Amino acid sequence: MRDIDAGAIEETVARLCVEANIRLNTDIKEALSAARLTETSENGRTVLGMLLENASIAVNEHMPICQDTGMAVVFLEIGQDVRITGGFIGEAIYAGVRDGYKNGYLRNSVVSDPINRVNTNDNTPAIIHYEIVRGDRLKIIVAPKGFGSENMSAVKMLKPSDGIEGVKRFIAETVKLAGANPCPPVIIGAGIGGTMDKAAYLSKKALLRPIGSHHKDAFWAGVEDELLASVNDLGIGPAGLKGNTTALGVMIETFPTHIAGLPAAVNIGCHVTRRAEAVL
Amino acid sequence: MTREIMTPLNDETILSLRAGRMVYLSGPVYTARDAAHKKLVELINAGLPSPFPFEGQAVFYAGPCPAPPGKIIGSVGPTTSSRMDAYSPLLIEHGLKIMIGKGERGEAVQQAVARFKGVYLTAVGGAAALTARCVKEARLIAFEELGAEAVRMLTVEKLPLYVAIDANGLLPE
Structure with missing residues (x-):
């Protein structure tokens, strides 16, 4: 012991x-910088610039x-x-x-x-x-976890017959309904499978993964990429001011489930999505 | 050139604001979110005066962080406006002209804005250390017991905002 x-x-x-609360994680900072180069809307680029400036002020002045x-x-x-x-x-x-x-x-x-x-x-x-x-x-x-984004999260008990299309539709629909409320560009955590509570837990845990990381199963890694592209096609954009940067990443966690069920949970994280860790 | 406006706003200025445009707002704004709105509506329904004037004034849906030593205010930014939808039409009816928050509003708010010639502006969510720099003065006005949700008068300078519902009830294209 x-x-x-x-x-x-x-x-x-x-x-x-x-x-x-004070230090924006490097993966998010890099994703915001990269998005600034590819964002199509002028307002969107202005907002991404503000978010990067905000992150510098926060760490330099020790402000949240x-x-x-x-x-x-x-x-x-x-x-x-x-x-x-x-x-x-x-x-x-x-x-x-x-x-x-x-x-x-x-x-x-x-x-x-x-x-x-x-x-x-x-x-x-x-x-x-x-x-x-x-x-x-x-x-x-x-x-x-801030509640602008938490409030826009959702859990749904899909049917096995809904399949992967049902899962994708539910995730994209949740992001669409959220609009500007969760402070886009968002980070999307999804938990698929298990029980209702397990799916919700996995969706939150998915938000701990760094942006750009993938599910270890190639099928699900492909779904992550496809969903990222489709939510960015929604056109919500940074701060909801339109544009092609609605999400920075989609992270899916999965678990075996019951023969009768297909639980799905979406936990939306804002562009801050805070996490800090230590090992004792 | 981004337009600069100063609170309290007169009707002429409000009517000239167009959905989708960016503006820099300066002057006093009053913070109020869920709990403060509930209390403001209770005061109105009881026929009691509001702790701050409504006419031409701006309510900012925000609950700032505590001010660290040597700072005027901690980080501050907009919260989700739709949570105030249940209260806003009554406040607008009683003279409130400007609302500042983030996200979309319900139909009742949109109609009240058009009917009483107000404006709904959105700030960039989560740029709160940057937004704090626009705050030149912060003063507690009412409901101290609500902590972060108390009503504070903030004097802001060039707060960057977007017109999300204009006085005609129109949204950005």
């Missing part, structure tokens, strides 16, 4: 909350890239030979979120109840996904 102190988890989560600094989504891969000492892991993560959002001057965007809405004023609770893996390490990924 390898011991990891809860205090170290807290400090790491706090640091990652700030990092994810976007004012919606999200609900903190934390993915943990816990090696089965790890033992947490000095506190409870869930509390350490919440404490890290609290510290990160306070000391990083990030916005508190969480309300205590979905109907009786009172701000918790420390951005907790966080959404935590625990996964037990082999080994004696602890991997922490913090992916704060």
